[in-house]
Amino acid sequence: MENTDNSNAGQIPMSPKPLGEYLFDCLRQEGITDIFGVPGDYNFTLLDTLERYAGIRFVNGRNELNSGYAADAYARLRGISALITTFGVGEMSACNAIAGANSEHVPIIHIVGSPPDKDQKAHKLMHHTLMDGNFDVFRKVYEPITAYTTVLTPENAAIEIPNAIHIAKQKKKPVYLVVADDLVMKPIMAHHAAVIPKTSTNPKTLQAAVEHIKQMLNQAEHTVILADVKTQRFHWEEYVRKLVEAMNVPVASTMFGKGSLDESHPLFIGMYGGAFGSPEVRDAVEKADCVIAIGLVWADTNTANFTAKLNPLQVIEIQPEQVKVGEAEYPNVLAEEMLLALQKIGYKQQDTVTKIKSPYDMMIGDPNEPIAASSYYPRFQRMLKDGDIVIPETGTFYYGMSQVQLPHDITYIADGGWQSIGYATPAAYGACIAAPARRVLLFTGDGSLQLTAQEISSMLYYSCKPIIFVLNNNGYTIEKYLNVKTENQTYNNVPNWSYTKLAEAFGGEAFTVTVRTNTELDEAISQAENECSRRLCIIEMMVSDPMDAPDYMHKMRNYMEQQEKQRS
Numbered sequence: 001m002e003n004t005d006n007s008n009a010g011q012i013p014m015s016p017k018p019l020g021e022y023l024f025d026c027l028r029q030e031g032i033t034d035i036f037g038v039p040g041d042y043n044f045t046l047l048d049t050l051e052r053y054a055g056i057r058f059v060n061g062r063n064e065l066n067s068g069y070a071a072d073a074y075a076r077l078r079g080i081s082a083l084i085t086t087f088g089v090g091e092m093s094a095c096n097a098i099a100g101a102n103s104e105h106v107p108i109i110h111i112v113g114s115p116p117d118k119d120q121k122a123h124k125l126m127h128h129t130l131m132d133g134n135f136d137v138f139r140k141v142y143e144p145i146t147a148y149t150t151v152l153t154p155e156n157a158a159i160e161i162p163n164a165i166h167i168a169k170q171k172k173k174p175v176y177l178v179v180a181d182d183l184v185m186k187p188i189m190a191h192h193a194a195v196i197p198k199t200s201t202n203p204k205t206l207q208a209a210v211e212h213i214k215q216m217l218n219q220a221e222h223t224v225i226l227a228d229v230k231t232q233r234f235h236w237e238e239y240v241r242k243l244v245e246a247m248n249v250p251v252a253s254t255m256f257g258k259g260s261l262d263e264s265h266p267l268f269i270g271m272y273g274g275a276f277g278s279p280e281v282r283d284a285v286e287k288a289d290c291v292i293a294i295g296l297v298w299a300d301t302n303t304a305n306f307t308a309k310l311n312p313l314q315v316i317e318i319q320p321e322q323v324k325v326g327e328a329e330y331p332n333v334l335a336e337e338m339l340l341a342l343q344k345i346g347y348k349q350q351d352t353v354t355k356i357k358s359p360y361d362m363m364i365g366d367p368n369e370p371i372a373a374s375s376y377y378p379r380f381q382r383m384l385k386d387g388d389i390v391i392p393e394t395g396t397f398y399y400g401m402s403q404v405q406l407p408h409d410i411t412y413i414a415d416g417g418w419q420s421i422g423y424a425t426p427a428a429y430g431a432c433i434a435a436p437a438r439r440v441l442l443f444t445g446d447g448s449l450q451l452t453a454q455e456i457s458s459m460l461y462y463s464c465k466p467i468i469f470v471l472n473n474n475g476y477t478i479e480k481y482l483n484v485k486t487e488n489q490t491y492n493n494v495p496n497w498s499y500t501k502l503a504e505a506f507g508g509e510a511f512t513v514t515v516r517t518n519t520e521l522d523e524a525i526s527q528a529e530n531e532c533s534r535r536l537c538i539i540e541m542m543v544s545d546p547m548d549a550p551d552y553m554h555k556m557r558n559y560m561e562q563q564e565k566q567r568s
Helices: 019-029 041-052 064-078 089-103 117-121 137-145 157-171 203-218 237-247 279-286 335-343 373-383 396-401 424-434 446-452 455-461 477-482 499-505 518-531 551-567
Strands: 034-037 057-060 081-086 108-114 148-152 175-180 223-227 251-253 268-271 290-294 315-319 322-325 328-331 389-392 440-445 467-472 511-515 537-542
Touching: 019 041, 019 157, 019 175, 034 041, 034 064, 034 424, 041 057, 041 081, 041 108, 064 081, 064 089, 064 108, 064 424, 064 446, 064 455, 081 089, 089 108, 089 137, 108 157, 137 148, 137 175, 148 157, 157 175, 203 322, 203 328, 203 335, 223 237, 223 279, 237 335, 251 279, 268 279, 290 335, 315 335, 373 396, 373 518, 389 396, 389 424, 396 440, 396 477, 396 551, 424 440, 424 446, 424 455, 440 446, 446 467, 455 499, 477 551, 499 511, 499 537, 511 518, 518 537
Parallel strands: 034 057, 034 081, 081 108, 108 175, 148 175, 223 251, 223 290, 251 268, 290 315, 389 440, 440 467, 467 537, 511 537
Antiparallel strands: 315 322, 322 328
């Protein structure tokens, strides 16, 4: 959360410059050097302006949905991102990605080029519309899935653009800006810089919350910290690390919050996954008599189908703008100030924190045995290096990779709450654009890849070099696990593509290999690590058992079967 007014508009000379140029000035001041999107006739003037603009390039995707996913990953790495689509058909294609960014607390500036203003005012029936003369319908679609929507004009641009950017940064949510094609080159009307209200903490409320927390901690023998997804989105990682060290307490992440704290830290004990995750981590969290939950999202997949057992009376829940201690709520308290105050509270646990082993610390599987979840996840854990970007697809990889212990300085990108199948491949593309010097590892399945495979073409075009693992297990295994009512569903099968030939089909060149045994996987990983500095790598993993899955999913399936039996 931004804790200052930080109005960038005040730093930009307010000479009458064209609206489009002013917009790009504002984005560049936020550190945006790439804008994703797809061209369409109503955004041509925006894109022509961008082509002439120094400091930001247009990164062309194969479709708007994928460009939205790429912008999502870019924002997670760089703090904020931008997306340009055309009116109607383009923005509706991107709608799913923007809704996902809203769900996942990701700030994207979505810019839409609309039909000429003169045609809109005349209510002409224009293409890419509903043929009813209504040009505001799509903005209204975006109202509930963004934090802010606005129609830009030369008269309001100097106020609306900085305001929208501020809201995106403060709330960590996407915002929507639409501008008519014939207004992009119009000079903006100069205004004094908008005074954006500063979000601040009520000191009396903060002090009352601190006193209440002191009482709870004084009665606690075992305290644990639980770091969730907002720790990453609001950039509280350092606050949390210092708090953990000041208190000398164990810290666990949630499923959504994986990567919120350095997992190589001696006080990190693992991922808390309710009844499906590590039993040792579950005991440490659920037997604690005080849990400090930071940015917690009480969602089904984040609490292992609500099997997470946390006593609300023993939870201190820190959210971006409020704190809850037991049943008492303390509004208007910023998380950063609460975390700083807790560092100075004087509480320090004397017990030594025992490191809990990762489920994948030990290598399993004879060299010539077929690969399986039990054998390839330990190999993935072993191959990870400090500074990697790890992107698991929604599906079996999402659950399996959640149990892998990450080394230092890893960025972990997953679509945990929205869970849109196909997210990970274009997200990997966006990550490569955002951080070209870092190694990107994409873990995707055959079913998921078939939704968004065309962004491998974009990776090749922009010289991206991720290592892509494709799990070929004949369909949507995650869906087969989630459906406990029927077996052998034909709708969860997918055509068998030649995944190692995708690069060639897209006109590019890559290192590709198909593996079936543990030895072949080991050799492929070693080769890919040598090749990835020069070219994109695709490792296709052939698994004969379509129901092979990590232990977490087996537990989840068993639980769902029991629930179904009780209902029937």
